[in-house]
Amino acid sequence: MEKQIAIIGGGIVGATAAYYLSTLPGGQQVKVTLFDDGLGQATTAAAGIISPWLSKRRNQQWYQLAKAGADLYPQLIHDAQLGTDVYQQTGTIVTREIPTDLELLFDLAQERRQTAVTMGSVTTLTAAEVQAKIPLLANAQPGVFISGGARVDGAALVAGLLAQATAKNLTIRRERVHLTAQGQVVTSLGARQFDRVIVAAGAWAKELLAPLGITADVRPQKGQLIELAVKDYPIQENMPVLMPEGERDFVPFGHGKLIVGATHEDDGKFNLQVDPTVTADLFASAQRLMPSLTTANITGTRVGTRAYTSDFAPFFGPVPDHEAILVASGLGSSGLTTGPQVGRLLAGSALYGGTPDWSEYEKPLATYLKPSAE
Structure with missing residues (x-):
């Protein structure tokens, strides 16, 4: 039986997750639907520098994530057959x-x-x-x-990754969606249940997670x-x-x-x-x-x-008490550098499940995701 996976947000994280969901082993048994209305996305407005090594940030987890993202790029560009214009x-x-x-x-x-x-x-x-x-x-x-x-052109990168994924198992829906308290994705055609949902909507993650009773530490x-x-x-x-x-x-x-x-x-x-x-x-x-x-x-x-957290560090992983929903946000101005690694990790988690340990790259998710009553 095919696994149904939704991605909300088609920026660097969502596009990279979609690409890896189409290329990782087991991807042929998956159908992926990506929802994005195209408004305000940081990646498509970005053209940036992949060079995290001289950052003076004291957050070593961020540095390890950024370094891993920079390391991933050459292989990702080669495998996705993208050119020097990207x-x-x-x-x-x-x-x-x-x-x-x-x-x-x-x-x-x-x-x-x-x-x-x-x-x-x-x-x-x-x-x-x-x-x-x-x-x-x-x-x-x-x-x-x-x-x-x-250097990387964010819009060209996203377009290239999504084109590769669309040729295999990805359908793109250009619309804005939201979640129900039960984790269903509400589209223009009604509510739909997915086996996994990846929320990669940047600063809009706070609004999307609110129906789940979750308050996300993220600001635009x-x-x-x-x-x-x-x-x-x-x-x-x-x-x-x-x-x-x-x-x-x-x-x-x-x-x-x-x-x-x-x-x-x-x-x-x-x-x-x-x-x-x-x-x-x-x-x-x-x-x-x-x-x-x-x-x-x-x-x-x-x-x-862009999306920022109060300590300027990104977060990503399964939403507490909603294990079928994965989220990533707070990447800030380093999104083009860290996003591909985050998207790859989320794609693997959505495909294979389990409880991955990403503490090398981030603080516990509870740092950024709180029950709304708190």
Whole structure:
């Protein structure tokens, strides 16, 4: 008898879970339905940097999860037959103006490299060497170069993973759904019972879990970035991504496309309107690195809603007292890095059951999911 699995949310976690549910052993005995209305999703608005190794976060569980996510990417991209327009290991440059800060950053990179083979090589670069690698820059600072760093286009990644899964066992329904107190999925056609439900709806997880008598520690945060058309250098497709000190992330793609951002706007919540003031701030950051830019170079903006917990750590796993329902949320701005690993773990749990121990990657779920009476 076929197992019926629902996924609520088609962002990085939901799309990766759908992909693995179509490729893991036993997937041929599963029918998967993914529900997503397409509004506000963080992943499709995101283009980001896969380079968690120099993070100063003290949460070691988060670091292990992010490191595992970075490690997973090359194999995932290869297996899903996705191209360099989706993901490419171009390397990452993190800049520091003060020499002692640069030395500390290099020492941290060398230390982290001992347990992170995916980092590749680590070297320090002068300002001139940084500019040689990213000739778009006019005002470069010295930095640390990590050859294993990568860039990823969130929308293209999700589209590619869902296309692979749809060819096998996935049906996509473009609608908003909710859960009943019994864990049924209420759709436009009525309530439906699934063998497993994966709630991967980001900041909307709180609303979805409420009928189960669960209060989720998760809040929305608005993020906005800009796309710019710039000079198309022959090497641009292989330019490193840049995390400049004091400025927004700087992500060159091929064919003269540059992404700058994204912002972290706590007061923006679920607002998906482009804020001209924020656009101006993002552009000013880009212009400080490339003074020749004008607003005519702006070709578009993207806005999405991230999910954060009060301690900025993600959570995922079976919902307490509702073991057939799995949830993931709170990935924040590291969603593109941590999401694939979370989606893979949830897919395995949905297929095979059991009580997996993911304490290496997260605090107990009870930290974030409380009975509503409390």
